[in-house]
Amino acid sequence: MRIDILTLFPDTVSAVLHESIIGRAAKKGIVEINCVQIRDFTENRQCQVDDYPYGGGWGCVMMAQPLKSCLDHVMASAEGKKSRVIYLSPQGKTFTQETAKRLRNDYDHLVLVCGHYEGVDERFIEKCVDEELSLGDFVLTGGEIAAMAVADSVCRLVPGVLSDAECYTGESHWDGLLEYPQYTRPEEWEGMEVPEVLRNGDHAKIQRWRRKQQLLRTMNKRPDMFEKLTITDPEDRKLLEEIRKDASRPVLDQPLSCRHAMPEDLPAILSIAADARDVLKRRGIDQWQGDYPNGETFLADMQRGECYVVLHGEEIAGIFTLSTLPAPEYDDITDGKWTPDLTYCVLHRSAVSAKYRGTAVTAFLFRSIDDAARSYGVQSIRVDTHRKNKSMKRILTESGYRYHGNVLVESEPGHDPARQAFEKILKVHGV
Ligand SMILES: C[S@@+](CC[C@H](N)C(=O)[O-])C[C@H]1O[C@@H](n2cnc3c(N)ncnc32)[C@H](O)[C@@H]1O
Numbered sequence: 506m507r508i509d510i511l512t513l514f515p516d517t518v519s520a521v522l523h524e525s526i527i528g529r530a531a532k533k534g535i536v537e538i539n540c541v542q543i544r545d546f547t548e549n550r551q552c553q554v555d556d557y558p559y560g561g562g563w564g565c566v567m568m569a570q571p572l573k574s575c576l577d578h579v580m581a582s583a584e585g586k587k588s589r590v591i592y593l594s595p596q597g598k599t600f601t602q603e604t605a606k607r608l609r610n611d612y613d614h615l616v617l618v619c620g621h622y623e624g625v626d627e628r629f630i631e632k633c634v635d636e637e638l639s640l641g642d643f644v645l646t647g648g649e650i651a652a653m654a655v656a657d658s659v660c661r662l663v664p665g666v667l668s669d670a671e672c673y674t675g676e677s678h679w680d681g682l683l684e685y686p687q688y689t690r691p692e693e694w695e696g697m698e699v700p701e702v703l704r705n706g707d708h709a710k711i712q713r714w715r716r717k718q719q720l721l722r723t724m725n726k727r728p729d730m731f732e733k734l735t736i737t738d739p740e741d742r743k744l745l746e747e748i749r750k751d752a753s754r755p756v757l758d759q760p761l762s763c764r765h766a767m768p769e770d771l772p773a774i775l776s777i778a779a780d781a782r783d784v785l786k787r788r789g790i791d792q793w794q795g796d797y798p799n800g801e802t803f804l805a806d807m808q809r810g811e812c813y814v815v816l817h818g819e820e821i822a823g824i825f826t827l828s829t830l831p832a833p834e835y836d837d838i839t840d841g842k843w844t845p846d847l848t849y850c851v852l853h854r855s856a857v858s859a860k861y862r863g864t865a866v867t868a869f870l871f872r873s874i875d876d877a878a879r880s881y882g883v884q885s886i887r888v889d890t891h892r893k894n895k896s897m898k899r900i901l902t903e904s905g906y907r908y909h910g911n912v913l914v915e916s917e918p919g920h921d922p923a924r925q926a927f928e929k930i931l932k933v934h935g936v
Pocket residue numbers: 592593594595596618619620621622623624625638639640641642643644645646647648649651
């Protein structure tokens with residue numbers, strides 16, 4: 506790609522474009538950028554390039570002759586090239602990434618004409634210019650900044666200028682979306698952490714997170730762009746559905762805390778248990794589908810000091826029971842075994858209210874379970890769940906529990922007693 510920039514300030518433009526990535530590409534001969542002084546092509550002794558406007562008015566207008574002579578000069582050495590003469594003007598079509606792509610694809614020689622003062626003689630535009638491009642709906646003093654923007658954005662699309670095509674195909678505006686947020690070291694800065702997903706090395710999850718962020722950002726920052734999108738990809742549709750669900754979740758603007766449950770909490774606890782029962786039913790899981798757990802179950806948990814509530818501000822958002830009572834049904838574990846010689850407690854009846862599902866309450870609840878277990882002085886936590894309860898199994902795994910085998914739990918008569926057993930070995934704080 507060769508770009509000739511016709512300007513009254515060739516040194517300034519050249520200095521900028523011969524820096525950094527584009528400058529290195531020019532040095533390697535991947536692109537050629539020439540900044541040509543229009544004044545060198547005047548035919549008057551004063552090297553005058555502008556004159557007063559016919560009809561009167563402010564300022565001066567650039568004369569057609571020096572511009573045309575300058576253009577002829579650059580075109581003389583561009584024979585056989587696919588050339589395009591572009592006048593940078595606030596009256597042109599707005600320059601976009603699509604324009605950059607088109608110019609890169611359709612031409613190998615661009616001539617960028619920079620006006621100054623009040624602009625250029627209209628006859629030059631009519632006779633010599635193929636298209637007018639604007640940087641946006643505002644007026645600059647000269648076309649140089651616009652020409653540099655056009656040259657830079659077209660050149661970085663030329664193969665070899667950037668290390669890989671992905672460098673620009675993944676960027677904002679390539680496919681009508683904005684880019685996802687980017688982070689670099691350190692992992693924590695001013696109390697703000699790099700999102701967990703970017704640190705765990707799971708590339709499929711990272712890709713998915715990034716795509717979701719692209720959709721979300723475009724939706725929030727550039728609704729005008731988002732409106733123009735036609736989303737047909739099934740995975741994108743799923744992500745949009747997730748974004749809509751996320752938006753309907755409450756903002757956690759109050760502190761999260763955990764305390765022992767009290768009898769007056771019972772209505773809220775039963776309501777959360779009812780939410781969980783509904784979800785299990787919808788998922789075809791026959792856990793909690795009878796009278797269990799009921800008010801008596803939770804009151805008994807409270808009496809033993811083993812029932813806890815997680816609060817968002819003053820509102821009860823989650824519940825769990827952490828019991829030190831022996832669990833004889835766990836003794837007959839099959840298809841695996843518990844870690845030997847560890848003291849343990851057992852997690853029961855953990856649930857998050859429908860309103861707070863999918864928020865940070867779940868992670869907080871599981872951290873609170875660990876804290877409570879540590880306060881008991883045990884070394885591990887055991888829990889069972891229905892084999893079909895995929896979301897519980899996912900949360901357990903994400904919270905550090907590992908599958909250890911199968912157990913039969915007969916505490917819910919009339920229901921499938923087969924359960925999968927999980928265990929988490931507690932790390933000692935600070936180790
Ligand atoms: C002060 S402007 C002239 C504006 C002109 N009198 C008008 O009102 O349309 C001087 C030069 O700056 C450049 N220029 C100004 N605004 C621009 C923009 N938004 N995009 C591209 N070039 C621009 C053009 O080359 C123009 O000839």
